[in-house]
Amino acid sequence: MVKRVIVGAHYGLRDWLVQRITAVVMVLYTFLILGILLMAPPKHYLAWKNLFANQAMKLATFLFLASIFAHAWVGMRNILMDYVKPTGWRLVLEAAVALALFAYAGWALQILWSV
């Protein structure tokens, strides 16, 4: 096959926006947790359990974790695009990262709603 440079995938903007928006979500959640720890720090197991039994807290935590996973996906793919040159290897590693992140998301759901 002729060796030529293939570009023109016509995407990238969405990932870039996702990375920025998820970063904002993570900052907001960090402030929320800091606020809770400063204003009404849970002192024992039951207090922690009550905190995370709250549906709003579950949703906020899930949004935070989903943001981490989406953010990590964009970042990890960027790293793989920069450093892994053979397309086959890059595809395998990108798929592995994506599958791992999906699995983590499922795991996170299970943990959060088991409280």
Place this chain on the structure above:
Amino acid sequence: MHFRIYRYDPDKDAQPRMQDYQVDLEASDRMLLDALVRIKSMDDSLALRRSCREGVCGSDAMNINGKNGLACITRLSDLKEPVEIRPLPGLPVIRDLIVDMSQFFKQYHSIKPYLVNNDPAPEKERLQTPAEREELDGLYECILCACCSTACPSFWWNPDKFVGPAGLLQAYRFLADTRDQATSERLDNLEDPYRLFRCHSIMNCVDVCPKGLNPTKAIGKIKDLLVRRTA
């Protein structure tokens, strides 16, 4: 003054080496290029590019004490000894301080660095208001010396795919021009994970630009245009 200069002639040398030079400077030697010209008169095997010697042509871009810059506008008095001079990083070395800029110019050409306007040419010229013209300030001054692109890790890893800061600054120069009619095609050409989105805004380009330009800001404006087109 003590200089340590990268020497490499692929025809003769197996490996690049650093060569030391002690130079007696004269009162009129103010810029690094003056010293390099003096070294060249001592050792004419040293190869470097230079032309206008006043920061306009962009020929004598090189890596000076670890930072890219133009030798002709780098003051000797600001340099710590020994002054380490290397070719621009990330491009193939032809000889000594001379690098092969083909890849850099290929990326520059890929953004179509000319006005695209299909209207019949007016009798005199295509006019702009002063405000419209002002949009091009900070963009048109680029002299294509390649200091920025060769300071950019994303360009080091993907020089064949990533346009690089110099090319993207020029891309925005034409996107920002009210006389240009190819905005959408230009954005199509750039909307690509490699061509535009390898930029992660680390601003090495801004740090080294000898003309004080800001490619990162221009790249941000390209992204803004893409968001406006999509969102």
